[in-house]
Amino acid sequence: MNVYETKTMAERLNGNTYPGRGIVLGITPDGSKSVAAYFIMGRSVNSRNRVFIPENDGIRTEAHDPSLMKDPHLIIYHPVREVGCGLIVTNGDQTDTIWEYLSRGESWESALRTRMFEDDRPNWTPRISGLQAKDGSYKMSILKAADAEGTACARFFYEYPAISGLGHFLHTYVCDGNPVIPTFQGEPERVTIPADIDAFTAELWENLDENNKISLYVRYTDIATGAYETRLINKNK
Numbered sequence: 219m220n221v222y223e224t225k226t227m228a229e230r231l232n233g234n235t236y237p238g239r240g241i242v243l244g245i246t247p248d249g250s251k252s253v254a255a256y257f258i259m260g261r262s263v264n265s266r267n268r269v270f271i272p273e274n275d276g277i278r279t280e281a282h283d284p285s286l287m288k289d290p291h292l293i294i295y296h297p298v299r300e301v302g303c304g305l306i307v308t309n310g311d312q313t314d315t316i317w318e319y320l321s322r323g324e325s326w327e328s329a330l331r332t333r334m335f336e337d338d339r340p341n342w343t344p345r346i347s348g349l350q351a352k353d354g355s356y357k358m359s360i361l362k363a364a365d366a367e368g369t370a371c372a373r374f375f376y377e378y379p380a381i382s383g384l385g386h387f388l389h390t391y392v393c394d395g396n397p398v399i400p401t402f403q404g405e406p407e408r409v410t411i412p413a414d415i416d417a418f419t420a421e422l423w424e425n426l427d428e429n430n431k432i433s434l435y436v437r438y439t440d441i442a443t444g445a446y447e448t449r450l451i452n453k454n455k
Contacts, residue, residue: 342368384409
């Protein structure tokens with residue numbers, strides 16, 4: 219068994235109809251840029267009725283057709299936000315909790331200890347989060363139900379140095395399921411990071427399941443200057 223096995227995102231995504239929501243953080247092969255990507259998927263009409271909207275400090279989700287929005291709970295939030303020490307990427311409104319704690323000098327671990335998995339019985343969807351520092355290093359976390367009844371929360375935290383060409387992929391589900399969707403297991407998965415933002419965006423979007431993919435955001439940030447470029451794709455144009 220090779221514990222350092224690293225796969226492309228195409229290999230991680232292809233054939234998996236429902237990894238759910240996913241975060242990728244990493245570094246380009248030349249070590250010059252930090253990379254962050256976030257995607258959302260959905261199976262219900264309510265979940266699929268969303269788009270990413272650019273904000274000055276990141277992105278937010280919004281209903282594509284407000285008349286179809288039945289419940290904004292858990293699906294309308296601010297998944298990407300800049301903060302003084304770097305970039306926050308999450309799959310829920312814990313983005314704002316992390317932002318508030320970091321803004322007053324507290325740790326992201328402290329912020330996430332006030333939160334738990336989503337209250338969507340029986341799936342208990344995990345809350346996944348990432349924090350990318352300006353030097354390219356990054357942290358990731360997943361908050362999961364400790365049992366099938368959702369009586370307690372298990373919290374996992376990971377911290378990674380900036381290694382050229384390497385990234386980590388964290389997603390909410392192993393794969394699709396019925397009636398219960400299996401929760402992500404193990405450490406964030408090792409992935410290769412391409413040098414080109416358009417190539418990486420295409421690799422991600424083209425390998426997400428056509429029926430279930432909704433939106434994708436990718437950001438490449440120059441570590442030396444802080445300058446960045448982004449790509450945003452919404453299935454609901």
